[in-house]
Amino acid sequence: MPVATFVLPASLALQLLSGAAPAKPAAPAATAVSATGAKAAAPATGAKAAAPAYSQAVAEKLIGPALTEGQAYARLAELTDGIGPRLSGSEAAEAAVQWALRSFKADGVKAWTEPVKVPRWVRGEERGEVLASERTRGHPLSLLALGGSPPTAPEGLTAEVVEVTSLEELAALGGAVKGKIVFFNHTMSVAADYGRFAGLRGRGPAVAAKAGAVGALVRSLATASLRTPHTGSTRFEDGGPRIPAASIATEDADLLHRMLAGGAVRVKVVLGSSELPDADSHNVIAEVRGREKPQEIVLISAHLDSWDVGTGAHDDGAGVVMVMEAARLIAKLPQAPRRTVRVVLFMNEENGLRGARAYAEAHAAELPRHVAAMEMDAGGGRPLGVSLRAGAGGQELVRPWLKPLVALGAGTFSAREAGGADLSPMVSARVPFFGVEVDSSRYFDVHHTMADTLDKVDPQDLARSTAATAWATYALAEMPGLLVRPEPPPVPSGPPAVSPAKASGH
Ligand SMILES: [Zn+2]
CATH class of the missing domain: 3.40.630.10 (Zn peptidases)
Known part of the structure; x- marks a missing residue:
């Protein structure tokens, strides 16, 4: 058994945590074990170990x-x-x-x-569907309005869907998204991907609105799904155009992707969200x-x-x-x-x-x-x-x-x-x-x-x-010493705030 200056009986503590024993006997047991560990530490290491920097007690x-x-x-x-x-x-x-x-x-x-x-954003009624066509009898969409989304008209928003997987792809489409609902799809599969794709939810709808789109659907930023949509905030510029935006479950994103491979897809979305003072x-x-x-x-x-x-x-x-x-x-x-x-x-x-x-x-x-x-x-x-x-x-x-x-x-x-x-x-x-x-x-x-x-x-x-x-x-x-303060963040120099290389970074 390795000798440590502080031996925490974690397994014992966790057993106790599970509720098998009352808390009272736990304290003496834990103290006894760690005290033994501490006592054993110095002789067993042979060389004189320096006293720990902290109090074991x-x-x-x-x-x-x-x-x-x-x-x-x-x-x-x-x-x-x-x-x-x-x-x-x-x-x-x-x-x-x-x-x-x-x-x-x-x-x-x-x-x-x-x-x-x-801010006080309030979710309202919300639903959506893939409309019936010659290729499908239609499907309900599992969705959640994104925080910050404006509502649709009471009768809902009906439009054709255009799929993109990045803001660059959206920009390349130019005016082709005018009057359409932009569907932001992506390949998030592990937690580390979140930062990579979060911009599609946070900024995608605002960018789509500027390009003339009338709505946005964002594939949930998720590592698993039982058809549960994941909400989150989206931001529109002050005074800029705003369009209704919702996240859809990954299963529904996959459905849209498959259907779009075969031709045009129209969806209807109803969002009743509101922004109070x-x-x-x-x-x-x-x-x-x-x-x-x-x-x-x-x-x-x-x-x-x-x-x-x-x-x-x-x-x-x-x-x-x-x-x-x-x-x-x-x-x-x-x-x-x-x-x-x-x-x-x-x-x-x-x-x-x-x-x-x-x-x-x-x-x-x-x-x-x-x-x-x-x-x-x-x-x-x-x-x-x-x-x-x-x-x-x-x-x-x-x-x-x-x-x-x-x-x-x-x-x-x-x-x-x-x-x-x-x-x-x-x-x-x-x-x-x-x-x-x-x-x-x-x-x-x-x-x-x-x-x-x-x-x-x-x-x-x-x-x-x-x-x-x-x-x-x-x-x-x-601890006696203080952390050295980190360097200040780099000050943006010159008029172009973000270089094209940085903007398209991974
Ligand atoms: Zn949080």
């Missing part, structure tokens, strides 16, 4: 309860089953704000709200004040809003409960970490990033004292590693603190750079980012669908990622 106090108490999952049930879908501006979104405030207070963590004006909402902020350098802030975050379908269990309920639990466990430590740990539950990540911008504006003067920031927003999968976005020497600084993450499967650095949509307004302030990378290989099976519900989250995976989040947060707040 603290690591046990954070990781043990995260694995055994099931608090994150219980909270996730409150948020998803209790409150449900919580699109920005909805009553449920506000209920989630109040729930988060109450929960932080119950945990003994100081919390408050900060105002955010959010901006609504008052809130970010929820909570804080555990640092003992030595309270002015230095380690920010951990997730987004409280979700789409209006499903209950946002993976996106982003999982991230919300991970960072809430990290704060609860850190607040319970006998001694606070050196720096302040601040939790931000952002509002409106999904269709506007208004919460992210409101935070960055309200705290602009403080951003130079944000020494690290993280957003958990890739679902509730098991932890795989730690990511960073910092200046030179970041990994060397953090590495001695990773050992407690080894037993969780997250003790190494990910090749991916840390980041998060809600952190993007902090890039120009050169805030270093960190993250706990989670297994998101199945995340896009349910992302933005009716199927993103609590049953899709594995309690043990969630507990492990929560434990890793709590430890990584503590490490950044406690």
Whole structure:
């Protein structure tokens, strides 16, 4: 058996988590095992191992309860089953704000709200069909309006379909899409493809509208489907043309593709969505004040809003409960970490990033004292590693603190750079980012669908990622050195903002 300075009895803890034994006997057992491991470490290695950079007792106090108490999952049930879908501006979104405030207070963590004006897009009636022709008796389409889509006329929109697989292909068609419904098809098959094809949903309808199209259908950005369409936001330019836009299930995209190979296809779409006036909402902020350098802030975050379908269990309920639990466990430590740990539950990540911008504006003067920031927003999968976005020497600084993450499967650095949509307004302030990378290989099976519900989250995976989040947060707040701030983003030089090479990049 390998000798580690910190031996986390993960298998034992996870057995306990499954509910076989009450929580009470767990603590002594866990302590005894890790104490034995710790005692054995120095003699067994022969050479005098340097003392760990961190306190093993603290690591046990954070990781043990995260694995055994099931608090994150219980909270996730409150948020998803209790409150449900919580699109920005909805009553449920506000209920989630109040729930988060109450929960932080119950945990003994100081919390408050900060105002955010959010867009208020509301889904209405929606349906679509492939119209009958000499080649088919017709088919219903499984679709969801994209967030931001205008409605069709009450009688619906009927037009011929034109298929494209890229914005370049759309541009090449020129005026040929005039009066047509543009169907954006693609080949997403794994989670890593999301970034590659997300532009078809985000910008495709606006580009099609400018070219004279009357509607847009986008193949769901998905890694699996049981004929479940995946929604998401689409953006139109202020003052630019807007056309009704919906996502369709991948099965229906395949059907359209097959039918288009044989000739013209006409579809009818009815969307009853509406855009109401901006609504008052809130970010929820909570804080555990640092003992030595309270002015230095380690920010951990997730987004409280979700789409209006499903209950946002993976996106982003999982991230919300991970960072809430990290704060609860850190607040319970006998001694606070050196720096302040601040939790931000952002509002409106999904269709506007208004919460992210409101935070960055309200705290602009403080951003130079944000020494690290993280957003958990890739679902509730098991932890795989730690990511960073910092200046030179970041990994060397953090590495001695990773050992407690080894037993969780997250003790190494990910090749991916840390980041998060809600952190993007902090890039120009050169805030270093960190993250706990989670297994998101199945995340896009349910992302933005009716199927993103609590049953899709594995309690043990969630507990492990929560434990890793709590430890990584503590490490950044406690380690003596500071991450070097990353280089500022490149300033676009000269009038052509984007070079043709970049615009057509993979
Ligand atoms: Zn999200």
